[in-house]
Amino acid sequence: MPADTLTINLDPELGALFRRYQAHTRTTAEHYIGELLAKTRPTLQAMVEALDEADGDAQALGRLFGSKMAQLMQAQQAVQAEA
Numbered sequence: 001m002p003a004d005t006l007t008i009n010l011d012p013e014l015g016a017l018f019r020r021y022q023a024h025t026r027t028t029a030e031h032y033i034g035e036l037l038a039k040t041r042p043t044l045q046a047m048v049e050a051l052d053e054a055d056g057d058a059q060a061l062g063r064l065f066g067s068k069m070a071q072l073m074q075a076q077q078a079v080q081a082e083a
Contacts, residue, residue: 010029018032042069042072043069045068046065046068046072047065047068049068050064050065050067050068
């Protein structure tokens, strides 16, 4: 399956900040944002799964999200312990 494309409009100040960052690090805004999204993917995944399961119940959403994040953190710690 081909990757989806996302277009982000940056305000002028943020665009300038990314240009300055790239000048120092040679890291493009696209790469920086891609890495940021990859690192926050577990949080997004936990939220979406909690939303799916909560089915509109706000109290259940908070409980489910917390549970999902705890499961992800435990799995990540187990992987790190094996390394």
